[in-house]
Amino acid sequence: MTRDAEAVILDLLAALPAGKSISPEEAARAMDPEGWRRQLGQVRATAVGLARQGRLVITRHGKPADPDSFKGVYRLRLPQAGEAPSA
Numbered sequence: 274m275t276r277d278a279e280a281v282i283l284d285l286l287a288a289l290p291a292g293k294s295i296s297p298e299e300a301a302r303a304m305d306p307e308g309w310r311r312q313l314g315q316v317r318a319t320a321v322g323l324a325r326q327g328r329l330v331i332t333r334h335g336k337p338a339d340p341d342s343f344k345g346v347y348r349l350r351l352p353q354a355g356e357a358p359s360a
Contacts, residue, residue, distance in 0.1 A: 276304045278319035286351045294350035
């Protein structure tokens with residue numbers, strides 16, 4: 274059974290200390306432990322939407338990435354106090 278990507282991502286991030294991040298794989302595994310690879314596209318699309326809304330930050334090499342143009346390996350974290358939205 275799969276869970277809603279937005280709820281999973283935000284639940285996982287809420288359980289972390291401030292400034293900590295999750296990998297897309299962690300979110301996909303929480304959504305569907307058996308078929309998590311099929312969920313990676315949904316996780317990415319949901320993360321991009323949440324980043325555009327300013328509800329999370331997509332990072333590459335520990336730095337915020339543009340949600341509209343990032344490529345490669347990335348992580349997700351909640352915005353930190355005083356951080357400008359990336360959109």
